[in-house]
Amino acid sequence: MKNKPSSNIITIGLAIFSMFFGAGNLMYPLYVGLHSGANNMYGMFGFLITAVLLPLIGLIAMILFDGNYEEFFGRLGTGIGKTIIFLCMLIIGPMIAIPRIVTLSHTMIAPFLPITLLQEVTTFSSFVFAFIFLGITFLATFRENRIVDLLGTVISPLLLLSLFSIIAKGIFTGQEIIHISALPWDAFVANFIRGYETLDLLGGIFFSSIVIHILKNQMGGMVGMNRNRLAIIGLKAGALGTSLLAIIYIGMSILSLYHGHDLTGSGDLFRILTFKIMGSHGALVIGTAVLMACFSTSIALSAVIADYFQVHLFNRKVNYELSLLIALLLCVPLSTFGLDAVLELTAGPLLYIGYPVLITITFCNLAYKLFNFTPIKVPAVATFIAALVSYFYL
Structure with a gap:
């Protein structure tokens, strides 16, 4: 892959898509159609600004900083910069993002699980599920240099295939659109703010460090003489990944627009809606979509946090593998609190004050x-x- 930049672009672009497309991304685009009705176009426009365009801008900005988030935030002052980075790591790690991924994936796939204990979402079953889910995440993230290949060549294609299958059938079997009284401006503003909750601007900033690190390794010694080439490949990959995000978001909002009658914005909306579209025989497709979406972002976030722990908290006195294990264990407590509790944290002042x-x-x-x-x-x-x-x- 070192001598094939086009292969790098496609693989990394697919990896970027799967990094961004996590648990929340299975919910929030559906809310757009569900709450916007005939004004879905205005709602989706607002959502795409904060859930697609902003992450791409964050990715571009970070590429210009060569993936160095210390320099990126350090312009505010060393102390303030380190504090902001620490808070961001809490948000994308044990405080919000990873527990949200774990709880949402359990909520969505509980009926499909072969273990009876896990088919009902309780504190204990959530605890068991969290250990299983995060254990698999650890195994997938253990080899840091293989993450982009795993996401780009395995997880992303499966995720896209399952999502496109659901969207295609949903569009061809669409009913009359739902009737919502939302005004165009109200739909735009509500979904502009809803885009914050994807947390993908944080992803654009911190995932880029992984992408750049891996890309440098793949391009070997050429990087020192070809930094512009590195930036161009990164930008093209970012544009590919975020374009796929936009296409999927638009398709998912159309699903809820045409199939969301009598449904509410609950955490298991994706499962209920896709069952309505695919029928009972679609369980495999639904389960694949949920698991690939959740594992892809969990893997990427875990790698970012483990690297932060190893380099900045432990001053390289602890290896990457142990740093990863500690980071994932810290995610367990909030993963047992239930989806509603985690979503309340997502919509709290830390996000709505910190995100702007x-x-x-x-x-x-x-x-x-x-x-x-x-x-x-x-x-x-x-x-x-x-x-x-x-x-x-x-």
């Missing part, structure tokens, strides 16, 4: 690399104050 600040930092850093725009502290503080006031008082 992260957006501002991303745009300031992009402008810094492209146009030598140096201000970052004042815009970040101003955004923080505005978001704080908006969340608590408006």
